[in-house]
Amino acid sequence: MGTFSHALSIHFPSSLAFSKHCYYSTVTTTDTDDTERNSNGTQFLISMRNLCRSGQVKNFGEALDLFQRMARMKPLPSVKDFTLLLGVIVRLRHYTTAISFVKHMYSSLGIEPDTITLNIVINCLCRLKLISFGFSVLGTMFKLGLEPTLITLTNLINGLCVQGNVAQAIVLADHMEKMGYPLDVYTYGVLVNGLCKMGDTSVAVGWLRKMEERNWTPNVVVYSTVIDGLCKDGLVAEALNLCSEMSGKGVWPNLVTYTCLIQGLCSFGRWKEVGSMLDEMMKMGMMPDLQTLNILVDAFSKEGKVMQAKSVIGFMIIMGEEPDVFTYNSLIHIYCLQNQMNEAMRVFNFMVCRGCLPDIVVFTSLIHGWCKNKNINKAMHLLEEMAKMGFVPDVVTWTTLIGGFCQAGRPLAAKELFFNMHEHGQVPNIQTCAVILDGLCKGNLVSEAVSLVGAMEKSNLDLNIVIYTILLDGMCSAGKLNAAWELFSSLPAKGLQINIYTYTIMIKGLCKQGLFDKAEDLLMNMEENGCLPNNCTYNVFVQGLLTNKEEIARSIKYLRIMRDKGFSVDAATTEMIINYLSTHKGDTGIQEFLFQKNSTFREFH
DNA sequence: ACTAATCGTA
Structure with missing residues (x-):
């Protein structure tokens, strides 16, 4: 079993190992109370067990x-009685207390923790996102000569998933199988959920199939998780198929399953369905x-169907459900996006009058709205x-203000x-960086942006390709093509995967400098690197070519390539073709690319 | 005695 830690090369910190001193002193005990002795004690334990098992312990004080x-x-x-109560405390979400109780049990009461008790500790640590301490408890188990159970390892897999480290979770699961631990419904469920939450839905489907092959029947929870993942990926047809498939196996969709599917259908405006x-x-x-119902309100709002959103709210009230902060925020958000700040503030005041407390999300929506209306004073107010x-204010609020x-x-x-913002206890995240860099670039402060990226590189921020793409766009627009090219060439060495946006921006930049051959090379190069140019890439390149009347032949060549590949000429390209034709009336070679028969339909497909 | 899941903001 020691090979698990070896396989993951996890170092066990000793800070949470069970030493003889107590870290939390929430528990104080007095001398033994006579009433707790003997038969009274037995009576008490019986009632304690009943309370715990029946879920009657509703608050932490009890x-x-x-x-x-x-x-x-x-x-x-x-220990069994103590762990029964610990389970209740965990269900009440008092994770740190549960951990301190286990410590108290050991250090002050002399109760040796067993595997199940330590499983609870690991679960608590994972929920507190202290996964490495979870592994240190696994180490403690080994030291105590306790054999981890499938639940122990499932908890750790879940901890890795919750932390976003699904790759390592899979390594552990694979290893478990090799070590002769047959994974169960929970283990597969945790993995499938982790994969879906990370957006790796296709890998999740693979594990779902694996589960079925091992003759486990995934329950409605596992299926619903995957159905939700598929919907979030826009694969609504696959989600609907999976739902029929599970029904065929006698696993019937529940309210959650339907909710996931409804949200998927909503996001594509498939209202009939x-x-x-x-x-x-x-x-x-x-x-x-x-x-x-909130999903319906939000979906209708986002489609600009405010009347329908409001009728859902009416239905809600008829059904005896009071609209909550989610409901109101969907309306406030859409009014903000539509620059209807009076309406947004009206809904805000209304919700407050109805006794619904606004939260940080509502304030952020409104701040976004005022910024969008260029009323920084109101936003700051x-x-x-x-x-x-x-x-x-959280990092989202700050990012909104910075963007504003x-x-x-x-x-x-x-x-x-x-x-x-860090003076207010908030640390910029990758989106904050993207917003400020884009703002500096668009505000003709590219050199500021360049030095800021330098500073970000020195900090702990894990800069991604999006950040560099924003910077490259700024550099290209400012005509700093050489510097942009140098940066672009250095990206692979930084371990970054150049994507279609990056390529398209560089092609645009090269064209802007009249370097059409180099732009064409890059376009070819994309295909070789397994990044297929899309509609936008071709339009950008053709637009670049059309700025130069010497390049008309090459424009036509690429318009033909586009047509052959089934791409369509976009509005900007069309405008440039029209401009060219208006000054070169005799030039008929390019006319055929205007009003292409299928282009409009293709775009809507 | 211990283990997983659905909604909103940049």
């Missing part, structure tokens, strides 16, 4: 009281809940208001916010 009474008993209750899905669901005896109400200052033509003020 659980704490039970623990303290158990800790005072003589003789002490068994949304309607029949709701009908089907209700025919099966399931009523849409607040969450399902709201920032103050929310702070007064005790809300701490950029949009309002104040990139240097935005840069100041970027550097000052």
Whole structure:
């Protein structure tokens, strides 16, 4: 078993190993109470077990009281009784307390933790996103001569997944299989969920199939997870197929399954099918809940169908469901995007009047709205208001404000916010970096952007291809092609995968400098590197060629290639062809590319 | 006695 840690090369820190001192002193015990002795004690334990098993312990105070009474008993209750109560504490989400109780049990009460107790500790650590400590507890298990169970390892796999480290989770799962631990429904479920949450839905489907091959019947939870992943990937047809497939096996969709499918259909505006899905669901005896209805409100809002969104809210109220902060935010958000700040503020005031407390998301939506309306003062005022109400602006709020200052033509003020946000306890993330860099580039401050990227590279931020693509776009637009080319060439050495956007931006930049041969080479080079140019890439290249009347032959050549590949001429390209024709009336070679019969239809397909 | 899942903001 020691080979698990070896396989993952995980170092076990000793900080959470079970030493003789207690880290948390939440538990105080007094001398043994006579009432807890003997038959009374037995009576108490029986009622404690009943309370825990029936889910009647609803608040933390009761659980704490039970623990303290158990800790005072003589003789002490068994580990089994303690872990029963620990399970309740975990269900109440008091993870740190559960861990400190286990420590107290060991250091003060002398109860040796067993595998199941340590499984609880590992689960708590994983939920607290302290996965490396979870592995150190696994180390402790080995030291104590305890054999980890499948649940132990499933907890660790889940911890790795929750942390976003699905690759390592898979390594561990593969290793488990090789070591003779047959994975069970939970292990597969955890992995499938982790993969779906990371957006690796196709790999998740692979594990689902593997599970079926091993003769496990995935339950409705596992299927729903994959169905949701497929929907989020835009693969709604596959999601619907999987739903029929599971029904065929006697695994019936539940409210969650329907909710996932409804959201998938909503995001493609497939309203008719949304309607029949709701009908089907209700025919099966399931009523849409607040969450399902909120999805409808949000989807209608995003499509600009505010009337329909409001009628769903009406339905909600008829059904006895009070609209919540999600419901109101969907409306506020859409009004902000439509520059209807009066309406947005009206909904905001309405929700407050109805006793629905706004949250940080609502404030961020409104701040975004005021920024979009170039009313930075109102945005800053709201920032103050929310702070007064005790809300701490998060990284999303700051990013919104930074973007707002950029949009309002104040990139240097935005840069100041970027550097000052950490004083408010918030650290820029990759999106924040993207927003400020784009703002600086668009505000003709490319050199500022270049030096900022230099600073970001020195910090711990893991810069991705998107960041460099933004910078390359800025450099190309500013005419700094040589520097851009040098940076572009250095990207593979940084371990970054150049994508279609990066290539397209460089092709545009090269054309801007009249370097058409080099641009053409790059276009060819893309195909060789397994990055197929798309509609946009070809349009950008042809637009570049059309700026130079010497390149008309090459324009026609590429327009033909586009037609052969089934690509369409976009609006900007069409405009340039028309401009060319208006000054070169005799030139008929290019006319055939205007109003191509199929182009419009292709674009809508 | 211990293990997994659906909704909103840049």
